[in-house]
Each structure stands twice: as C-alpha cells, then as structure tokens.
Amino acid sequence: MRLLSLYGFYKYYFGYSLTGKKNYALAIRDAEKQIYKAFDTREEAYITGYKDEMYSRQLTIGFLSKFYYLMYEEYQNPMVELDYYRNSIHIPKHRLTGRRKLDIDFGYFYDHGAKKMVLLEYGKLDDVSRWLPVFKTLVTSFELTSTFPSNIKTITFWDLSKGLAYEEDYQSIVNEPLQRVIFVARKIVNERRG
Numbered sequence: 610m611r612l613l614s615l616y617g618f619y620k621y622y623f624g625y626s627l628t629g630k631k632n633y634a635l636a637i638r639d640a641e642k643q644i645y646k647a648f649d650t651r652e653e654a655y656i657t658g659y660k661d662e663m664y665s666r667q668l669t670i671g672f673l674s675k676f677y678y679l680m681y682e683e684y685q686n687p688m689v690e691l692d693y694y695r696n697s698i699h700i701p702k703h704r705l706t707g708r709r710k711l712d713i714d715f716g717y718f719y720d721h722g723a724k725k726m727v728l729l730e731y732g733k734l735d736d737v738s739r740w741l742p743v744f745k746t747l748v749t750s751f752e753l754t755s756t757f758p759s760n761i762k763t764i765t766f767w768d769l770s771k772g773l774a775y776e777e778d779y780q781s782i783v784n785e786p787l788q789r790v791i792f793v794a795r796k797i798v799n800e801r802r803g
Contacts, residue, residue, distance in 0.1 A: 610798055611697075612713045615728075618747070619740050621800075622793045636668035637731055640769065643669070644676060644729075645716065648693035672731070675772035683765075683774075684720075691718045691727065697754040698747045700794050709798045712754075713747065724762040726779070732770035741777060742785040750787050 612618055620627055639659075647655035656677055660670045680687040693716065700711040718727035730737060741764065748757055765776040 610709050610711050610801060612711070612797070615713060615715045615740070615744065615747075616733075618713050618793070618797070619736075619743065621797050622743055622790075623736070623739065632666075633668065633731075636666050636672060639666055639669040640672035640676070641716070641729065643673060645693060645695075648688070648691070648718070651688050653688055672769040675769045676729070676767065678772055679767045679769075679774055690722065691720055693718050694755060696757060699752045699754060700791075701752075704751075704791055705795050705798050711794050711798055719758055724758070724760050725765060726758065726761050726763070727765045727767060730766045730768045730770075730775075732768065734766060734768040734771065734773055734775050737766045737775050738777065741782045743790060745779075745782050746784040746787060746790050749784065750790070 619625065643655045643659050647653055656673050659665055659673050680691070684690045695714070695716045698713040698715070700713075702708060702710045705711060715728075719725070720727070761779040763776055764779045764782075765774055767774050
C-alpha cells in the first residue's frame with residue numbers, strides 16, 4: 610500500500626478528516642509538479658510561467674507565487690543553493706499485519722551548506738510542530754528508498770497557502786514513540802485494505 614504524502618499519514622495519526630476538497634488537492638498536485646520540474650531542470654520558468662498556461666488553476670498560481678516569494682526571501686540563488694529529492698519510507702509487512710507493507714512518499718528540498726531541510730505545506734502550519742516527532746521517527750526507524758541527509762541541523766516548512774515559514778532545530782526534536790507510529794501504520798493498512 611502507498612500513501613502519496615506524509616500528510617496522508619498525519620491525517621490518520623492526528624485524526625484529521627480523511628476526505629478533502631478535490632480542487633485543493635489538484636491545485637497542490639499541479640503546484641508541486643511545476644516546482645519539481647523547475648528544480649529537476651534548474652529552470653525557474655516552470656514556476657513563473659505557469660500562470661500563462663492555457664489550463665492554469667488560480668489556486669495553483671497562488672501556491673507558486675508564495676513559493677517563489679518564500680524561496681527568494683531565504684535564498685539569493687535558490688535554484689543553485691537548494692536541491693530537490695524524492696524519497697519513500699518503507700514500513701515492511703512484518704512490522705504491520707504481516708500481509709501488506711506501507712510506503713509513504715515524500716519530497717523535500719535540502720540546503721547542503723546550511724544543512725537545512727525544507728518541506729512544503731498547504732495551510733496547517735500550526736500543526737507542524739506536532740508532526741515533527743512523527744516525521745523524525747518515520748525517517749530514523751524505517752528503511753528509506755533513497756539516501757537521506759544524516760546531518761540535518763534545521764527543518765523548515767514553507768506554507769504555500771499563506772506564504773509563511775516555520776523553522777525548528779532538527780537535532781532538538783524528540784522522536785515519537787515507535788509503537789504508536791506502528792499502531793497507526795497498522796490502522797491505515799487495515800482500514801484501506803478493501
């Protein structure tokens with residue numbers, strides 16, 4: 610079984626509504642697609658030129674505008690200073706029900722010079738301090754499909770719905786209890802089995 614984002618795991622973990630607005634989800638998907646293309650090709654035009662596309666979404670334009678603002682608020686040359694990575698957390702079958710594994714996809718930006726990770730967020734910035742212990746447990750307790758920085762000093766969330774940022778010292782984050790994380794992973798696998 611696969612979750613396409615960390616937020617999919619947090620919804621179960623913290624009891625958020627499991628349904629959402631389709632247009633909002635599509636706008637997030639489109640924004641991330643443009644951002645990731647921009648960093649894969651090192652072409653900023655994927656971010657700045659989206660508004661001129663024939664089928665652009667207003668909400669996506671807003672997300673991209675806020676992303677552009679936040680990255681230039683923090684960096685002089687973000688297309689050079691930041692790298693983008695895709696990864697997946699692999700929770701094996703034997704840790705869950707024995708029948709199904711759980712993979713949780715996530716992407717992040719990494720500033721190698723500052724040892725800073727940047728994650729994108731869409732409107733729940735007040736909750737990220739609760740998410741960080743869960744995130745740290747997931748990435749330190751389970752296998753990842755790609756290499757992951759071992760020397761992170763700072764983790765930052767960029768909220769693309771409000772244009773705000775939240776930053777925390779990664780080293781000071783205390784892991785969430787592993788058994789609670791596994792309990793929630795089992796719940797996800799069992800509820801989404803059908």
